[in-house]
Amino acid sequence: GDSVTQMEGPVTLSEEACLTINCTYTATGYPSLFWYVQYPGEGLQLLLKATKADDKGSNKGFEATYRKETTSFHLEKGSVQVSDSAVYFCALRGLYNNNDMRFGAGTRLTVKP
Amino acid sequence: NAGVTQTPKFQVLKTGQSMTLQCAQDMNHEYMSWYRQDPGMGLRLIHYSVGAGITDQGEVPNGYNVSRSTTEDFPLRLLSAAPSQTSVYFCASRRPQAMNTEAFFGQGTRLTVV
Numbered sequence: 001g002d003s004v005t006q007m008e009g010p011v012t013l014s015e016e017a018c019l020t021i022n023c024t025y026t027a028t029g030y031p032s033l034f035w036y037v038q039y040p041g042e043g044l045q046l047l048l049k050a051t052k053a054d055d056k057g058s059n060k061g062f063e064a065t066y067r068k069e070t071t072s073f074h075l076e077k078g079s080v081q082v083s084d085s086a087v088y089f090c091a092l093r094g095l096y097n098n099n100d101m102r103f104g105a106g107t108r109l110t111v112k113p
Numbered sequence: 114n115a116g117v118t119q120t121p122k123f124q125v126l127k128t129g130q131s132m133t134l135q136c137a138q139d140m141n142h143e144y145m146s147w148y149r150q151d152p153g154m155g156l157r158l159i160h161y162s163v164g165a166g167i168t169d170q171g172e173v174p175n176g177y178n179v180s181r182s183t184t185e186d187f188p189l190r191l192l193s194a195a196p197s198q199t200s201v202y203f204c205a206s207r208r209p210q211a212m213n214t215e216a217f218f219g220q221g222t223r224l225t226v227v
Contacts, residue, residue: 004155034215043117043203043218044156089155100146100171101216103155 002027002094006104013080013111021075021107023064023090031094033057033066033073034101038087047075047088080111115139119204119219126194126226134189134222136204142217144207145187149173149200150221156203162187194226 007022025031032051036044048057053068062077073090090104120135138145146161158171162181176198178190187206191198201223205216 006155036218041220043220044205044216045218046215049215100158100161101156103148103157105153105155 002031002092002102004090004092004102004104006090007107008105010108010110013109015082015111015113016079017111019075019077019080019084019109021088021090021109023073023075023104025071025073025090025092027071027092027094029094030068031092033064034091034093035062035064035073035075036089036091036103038089038106040086044089080109082111082113085109085111117204117206117217117219119202119222121222122220124222124224126191126224128194128196128226130194132191132194134191134202134204134224136187136189136219137185138187138204138206138217139185140206140217141184142206142208143184145181146171146205146216147177147179147187147189148203148205149198150203151200159189159202191224194224196226198224199226200224 003026005024034049035047037047038044048059050057050066056065064075087106087108089106091101093101117138143164147159148156157173160179162168168179201221203221204219207216208214
C-alpha cells in the first residue's frame with residue numbers, strides 16, 4: 001500500500017539556518033503530495049502541496065518539489081525563524097484507499113534564537 | 114470561520130468506560146475522517162465517511178464506532194476504553210472527489226485512559 005517515510009527528528013537549528021526535511025513515498029500511480037504543519041497545541045494546517053511531477057509547492061518561505069524519479073518531496077527553507085518551531089508532516093493522497101491520506105511520522109523542528 | 118470543531122479538548126477515562134468524541138464541520142464537506150496520532154507513528158486513519166449514512170473502516174478501527182446521521186457531525190465512540198487508546202485524536206473534513214484538495218483538521222482531543 002501507499003506509504004510515506006520522513007526524516008526522523010527532532011531537528012534543532014539556530015535562527016537563520018537552512019532547513020531540509022526529507023520525505024520519500026511509495027505509491028501506485030501519481031499521488032498528490034502535501035506538507036502539513038502542527039504548531040504546539042493546535043491541529044494540522046496545510047503548509048504546501050504539489051499535484052504532479054516537477055510541481056513546486058511554496059508557502060511562507062518553505063518549498064518542496066515533487067520528484068517522480070526519486071519519489072521524494074523534501075521540505076526546504078533557506079532561513080528559519082523561531083516561529084517555525086513546530087512538527088512537520090509529509091503526506092500523500094493516492095488513487096486507492098478511497099483517496100485517503102497517508103502521513104509520515106512527523107519531524108519536530110525547534111529553532112533557537 | 115469555525116471550520117472543524119472537536120470537543121472535548123482533554124479527557125481522562127478509566128479502563129472500561131465509554132465515551133463519545135464530538136466532531137462538527139460547517140464547510141458542507143462530504144468527506145470526514147478520524148485519525149489518532151501517536152509518537153513516532155504519524156496519523157493513522159480510524160474511520161471515515163464519504164457522506165451522511167455512509168461510514169467505513171480505516172487502518173486502525175478496532176475499539177471504535179462511528180455514525181454519520183448528518184453532513185455536519187461525525188462522532189467517534191469508544192466502546193470500552195483501554196490504555197492502548199491513549200492518544201491524540203483528530204477529526205478532519207474535505208471535499209471528497211479531487212485528489213488535490215486539502216483536509217481541514219480540528220484542534221484535537223487528548224485522551225488518557227488509566
